[in-house]
Amino acid sequence: MAQLDVREKLEILADAAKYDASCASSGTSKRNSVGGKGIGSTEGSGICHAYAPDGRCISLLKILLTNSCVFDCHYCINRKSSNVRRARFTAQEVVTLTLSFYRRNYIEGLFLSSGIIKSSNYTMEQIVEVARSLREDHDFRGYIHLKTIPDADPELVHQAGLYADRVSINVELPTVGGLQRLAPEKDIGRIEGAMADTKSAIIDTKDARKKYKSAPKFAPAGQSTQMIVGADAATDRDIVGKAASLYDRFSLRRVYYSAFSPIPEASSVLPLKRPPLMREHRLYQSDWLMRFYDYTPTEVQAAVDPATGMLPLDIDPKLAWALKFRERFPVDVNRAPKEMLLRVPGLGTKAVASILSARRWRRLRLDDVARLTVSIAKIRPFIVTEDWRPTLIDGRADLRPIVAPKREQMELFA
Secondary structure, X not given: OOOOOHHHHHHHHHHHHHHOOXXXXXXXXXXXXXXXXXXXOEOOOOOOOOEOOOOOEOOOEEEEOEOOOOOOOOOOOOXXXXXXXXXXXXXXXXXXXXXXXXXXXXXOEEEEXXXXXXXXXXXXXXXXXXXHHHHHHOOEOOEEEEEOOOXXXXXXXXXXXXXXXXXXXXXXXXXXXXXXXXXXXOOHHHHHHHHHHHHHHHHHHHHHHHHOOOOOOOOOOOEEEEEEEOOOOOOHHHHHHHHHHHHHHHOOOEEEEEEOOOOOOOOOOOOOOOOOHHHHHHHHHHHHHHHHOOOOHHHHHOOOOOOOOOOOOOOOHHHHHHHHOHHHOOEEOOOOOHHHHOOOOOOOHHHHHHHHHHOOOOOOOHHHHHOOOOOHHHHHHHEEEOOEOOOOOOOOOOOHHHHOOOOOOOOOOO
């Protein structure tokens, strides 16, 4: 086999990393290189992102250390039995690439994952060495996100958290049965055990820093995970329930959802086509409802189709929930508590905060609410104001055609 140069390796291993969606960089601690010390910086509010046409983040140098792997997970393009072109970086090559890209202002940080080579411990050692060299040898202060390996020695995972802003461990699939069938070499117990250890380390270091400012930070941007959507028979109800459990048990910062993408020479146990990308989008919306709108997992799950367990694709989960529980509407914007205002389709968290503030001084009219939202048409059937009470929602058998977004044909050259 011909020896690959760094450019060819980068082409292969950057493409192989595109299937990992969990590359956001918000929530880290603030660092800078003021005074000429160190290289790079982060902002507490997160890094500015560029986005690919499919919505993926590309502001980080997002690569694999290698796409070779000793595992044979059916859904993975880099599985042992896959007929793909293989490449492998050395730890020093990744360090050099990261610094070179940063100095050219191409990136703000590094997202590093890897297939398993030789053993889980060996691979984790190489990943940790990249982060160690960047931080200690080059005083790199930019963002680092490391994908850790649950089978690796816990001490190696702990070292990764000391150097990285965020660490993540993928649960891969929403159900235990799906993981056993499609990735039999992976064990949900080890995965969740590693996530529990990471949670404990984050809590312990936060407590230590309250007493001693010199105590080291551990993954200040927390931990995240990713689930593949559509590779197995898990429904949206299953996925929402699993995500809620992970948030509650491991205090995750984010759960990412990645629509399954068919791969060459795929196993016969995999579906022949990918699920609609809108399904991935609806799951992110449902995730948002639990994280920022105070919906319980049970409430979000109530928005699914009872027969299929799937969220509707033509309307968002919040609207689906409102249509299913029409008896709770309309909501009086001048009297309703915050939790009910957050359940009005079309009202975001900022709009609700503005309503709560403004109504302390006067009774709100429909025009007042309209100034706080993008489209008052979506909201009108669900609210009562000083000068407005909907009539269409009362006693109407089919409200959905009125409030659902209209499907429009986009112009090719618009």
